[in-house]
Each structure stands twice: as C-alpha cells, then as structure tokens.
Amino acid sequence: MSTKKFRIAMQKKGRLSVETTELLESCGLKINKREDRLIAHVENMEIDILRVRDDDIPGLIMDHVVDWGVVGENVLEETTLERQQEGLPVGYNLVRKLDFGGCRLSLAIPVEQEWKGVQSLEGLKIATTYPNLTKRYLDQQGVNFKTVLLTGSVEVAPRAGLADAICDLVSSGATLEANGLKEVQVVYRSKAVLIQRDQELYPEKQAIADTLIRRIDGMIQAHGSKYIMLHAPKDKVKEITALLPGAENPTLLELAGNSTHVAIHVVSTETLFWETMEKIKALGASSILVLPIEKMLK
Ligand SMILES: Nc1ncnc2c1ncn2[C@@H]1O[C@H](COP(=O)(O)OP(=O)(O)OP(=O)(O)O)[C@@H](O)[C@H]1O
Ligand SMILES: O=P(O)(O)OC[C@H]1O[C@H](OP(=O)(O)OP(=O)(O)O)[C@H](O)[C@@H]1O
Ligand SMILES: [Mg+2]
Structure with a gap:
C-alpha cells in the first residue's frame, strides 16, 4: 500500500516522541499537532505524520505502509527476529543513525544476589519485553531459560515472584536501583534510527526524502x-x-x-x-x- 503523500511514522508518546518531533521540526516541517490524532498533517509540505506505538513502527515500514520511521534499534531488531520466525517480510533501509534514544538491553538480578556469570541463569525464569533479543544472546552463551513475557513494569517481576531475573532497557540505571536490581550483563546497545521502506519511492516522494536527508545531515554536522x-x-x-x-x-x-x-x-x-x-x-x-x-x- 502506498499513498501519494510522504508518510513518516513516529512514536506518539514516550522516550522518542519529543526528540523525533524536534528533529522533524528542525528540518522545517510545520506539524499540526492536534492531540490524540493518529495522523498529523504537515502544513507546509506533502507529508503526513503517523503517531503510533513504537512497537508498530518496524512493521509499518516492512509492510510498506509508511515511507519513513523513527524507532529504537532494539525494537527494530526484536521485530525483525519475530517477523523472520513468522515468515513475514523484514526489509528496510537504514537512512541515518540518530543521536538520541541511547539505551541498552541488559540482564539484571536482585542486588542481594551474587553474580556468577550468565551460566548461572541456566533454567531460571527471565522476565522481558524482548524475548527474541534475550533468547538470541543466551542461545549464543549456551544458556537455557524460561521466558516470562511482560509488556511493561518488567522491573517489578523478581520482587513479585514472577521471575528470577529480567532483561530490560537501562539508561541511567535509576529504575533498576529503585526496584532493588543490579545490571549484570549488557545484551544489546541501542540508539534511535531513521529507516525507510525498501521499495523504490515515487519521484515526488524521493525528492522529499532527498531534501529531508540533506537537512538532517546539516543538523547532524552542525550538532557536533x-x-x-x-x-x-x-x-x-x-x-x-x-x-x-x-x-x-x-x-x-x-x-x-x-x-x-x-x-x-x-x-x-x-x-x-x-x-x-x-x-x-x-x-x-x-x-x-x-x-x-x-x-x-x-
Ligand atoms: N531510559 C531510556 N533512555 C533513552 N532511551 C530509551 C530509554 N528507554 C527506552 N528508550 C528508547 O526509547 C524507545 C521507546 O521507549 P518507551 O519507554 O517510550 O517505549 P514504550 O513504553 O514501549 O512506548 P509505546 O507506548 O510507544 O510502546 C525504546 O524502545 C528505546 O529505544
Ligand atoms: O535506566 P533508566 O534511566 O531508569 O531508564 C530505564 C527505563 O526507561 C524505560 O522506561 P520509561 O521510563 O520510558 O517508561 P515505560 O516503562 O513506561 O516505558 C525503560 O523501559 C526502563 O524502565
Ligand atoms: Mg513500546
């Protein structure tokens, strides 16, 4: 599916939404931000902004529903692994790595427990929102474990008796500390990325993409x-x-x-x-x- 208007998917609300909006606005887009609208129109260019949950962004790109998307590499990679198993298309092009949304997916255990390396997780229950990235890492380490799939509040799982350890996103470490956990092993490092669907764009859309990329490069260069x-x-x-x-x-x-x-x-x-x-x-x-x-x- 493709429309005439250039479509960009971004996170509606969360860690990436403010900086993605800033990036687009700094490229000259005047976004009409009426609250709770799935689609926000850009007033001065032939562009629509789709404001969605970040988890949906890689699929929208891979299914060719939108032309561009801004998403964390963690979600992109997790979705890719999931879709590969389901036999769904996983194509996309990386346009630019962005300078925000930096975090890491890490294994964490209760602070009072002694850490004896990843092998000590053998047979244990690990709570995570990222089952595929967690499994890929622990498979490489030869560790068998049971996944407890949670879509939020993963950090409370050990205290609630749901799991022995967690594999979740960490930035400052404040959330882990507040929940009596300690980071023991980084599994995946992530930043926000700008991706494009992997089909050739119509010339009008390609022209918009070229203009925006030039402006983004100007911003990236200027930033440093x-x-x-x-x-x-x-x-x-x-x-x-x-x-x-x-x-x-x-x-x-x-x-x-x-x-x-x-x-x-x-x-x-x-x-x-x-x-x-x-x-x-x-x-x-x-x-x-x-x-x-x-x-x-x-
Ligand atoms: N503490 C953090 N610091 C910086 N970046 C982060 C942090 N936590 C997450 N991120 C990045 O931002 C993305 C979005 O995080 P957020 O917590 O807003 O997602 P979410 O709760 O899944 O939101 P949604 O409702 O859109 O599904 C993550 O996938 C990750 O790439
Ligand atoms: O190491 P820290 O700096 O504490 O950051 C890590 C936390 O940030 C993210 O959640 P967020 O705060 O975005 O809220 P969410 O759980 O609602 O997604 C992530 O899921 C961690 O819980
Ligand atoms: Mg999400």
Whole structure:
C-alpha cells in the first residue's frame, strides 16, 4: 500500500516522541499537532505524520505502509527476529543513525544476589519485553531459560515472584536501583534510527526524502560543530591557530581602531577544551567565544 503523500511514522508518546518531533521540526516541517490524532498533517509540505506505538513502527515500514520511521534499534531488531520466525517480510533501509534514544538491553538480578556469570541463569525464569533479543544472546552463551513475557513494569517481576531475573532497557540505571536490581550483563546497545521502506519511492516522494536527508545531515554536522571567535595579537596568529582544533583555514578580520590585533573566526568539528582556551589566552588572545551552530549547509 502506498499513498501519494510522504508518510513518516513516529512514536506518539514516550522516550522518542519529543526528540523525533524536534528533529522533524528542525528540518522545517510545520506539524499540526492536534492531540490524540493518529495522523498529523504537515502544513507546509506533502507529508503526513503517523503517531503510533513504537512497537508498530518496524512493521509499518516492512509492510510498506509508511515511507519513513523513527524507532529504537532494539525494537527494530526484536521485530525483525519475530517477523523472520513468522515468515513475514523484514526489509528496510537504514537512512541515518540518530543521536538520541541511547539505551541498552541488559540482564539484571536482585542486588542481594551474587553474580556468577550468565551460566548461572541456566533454567531460571527471565522476565522481558524482548524475548527474541534475550533468547538470541543466551542461545549464543549456551544458556537455557524460561521466558516470562511482560509488556511493561518488567522491573517489578523478581520482587513479585514472577521471575528470577529480567532483561530490560537501562539508561541511567535509576529504575533498576529503585526496584532493588543490579545490571549484570549488557545484551544489546541501542540508539534511535531513521529507516525507510525498501521499495523504490515515487519521484515526488524521493525528492522529499532527498531534501529531508540533506537537512538532517546539516543538523547532524552542525550538532557536533562549534563557531569559535577570538581576538589575537597579529604576531601570534600562527601559534594560536595551530592550537585551534580543525582550523586549517581560519578567517582573519581587521579590528576597527586596532592595528596590533585581528579577529579569528573558525568553524571547528571538535571540542575546544578549557585547557586549550587557557593556552590561547596565555598567548595574548582575548574575547574568546565558543558558540553552538544550529544548521549547516556545505
Ligand atoms: N531510559 C531510556 N533512555 C533513552 N532511551 C530509551 C530509554 N528507554 C527506552 N528508550 C528508547 O526509547 C524507545 C521507546 O521507549 P518507551 O519507554 O517510550 O517505549 P514504550 O513504553 O514501549 O512506548 P509505546 O507506548 O510507544 O510502546 C525504546 O524502545 C528505546 O529505544
Ligand atoms: O535506566 P533508566 O534511566 O531508569 O531508564 C530505564 C527505563 O526507561 C524505560 O522506561 P520509561 O521510563 O520510558 O517508561 P515505560 O516503562 O513506561 O516505558 C525503560 O523501559 C526502563 O524502565
Ligand atoms: Mg513500546
């Protein structure tokens, strides 16, 4: 199934929804966000946004219902394994890895228990929302176990007597700690990804995809870049620019009413550490500014 309008599936509510909306809006999409609508229209482009549960996003891509989707790699991989078993199509193209939704799927056990390695899980009950990723990992380790499938509140399972251990998502570890559990083994590391259905797109849709990818790349590049400005004594320009990360071609500008100093402007893809700033200052530089860059088009 395919419609004329470019369709993007995103999580309606949860860990990925705010940053996905920010990503799309930073690409210039004006999303009409009337609450509780499955489909949100984009006012200034031929795009519809489908707001769904994250678990449904890989299937919508693999069944060619939507053109793009933003989802965690954990859900993408789990769905792929599940659909492979069911003989359903699992094709998709990775468009870009994104810089949010970072988490890991980990095994965790009650804090008071001694951890003697994954082999000690042999024959035990493990509660998880990710049965396929958990099984793939433990099969590789040669460990047999019983799955207790839960779609939420997995962390309470050991205390409730439902399972001996869990395999769930961890980021800060606060949820595990609050439930008297400790992380003992990472099973899968995940970030959000932008994926596309694996059929050729109509030319109009491909044009939209190309524009959005260019803009996303501009955002990704800008995100890791800084604009550095400072005033420097003319006779120290060489020494100072040698210290600036990635400053092969700095811009030098005259300063009004000052014949001994110039302004140096540099776009840097690296971090300017305090230590470097202090060295530059010791060489006579002043007014050192490090500014974030919002967008970049090369
Ligand atoms: N603590 C976290 N920090 C960062 N990213 C996370 C965290 N927990 C989960 N994620 C990522 O965000 C995705 C969505 O997590 P969330 O907890 O909102 O999902 P959910 O409860 O399954 O929501 P839904 O109602 O859409 O099914 C996860 O699949 C994972 O990729
Ligand atoms: O290690 P932490 O930083 O504590 O994060 C981990 C928690 O975050 C996610 O749930 P979320 O808070 O999104 O709520 P949910 O259980 O309703 O999905 C995940 O399922 C864990 O429970
Ligand atoms: Mg979900």
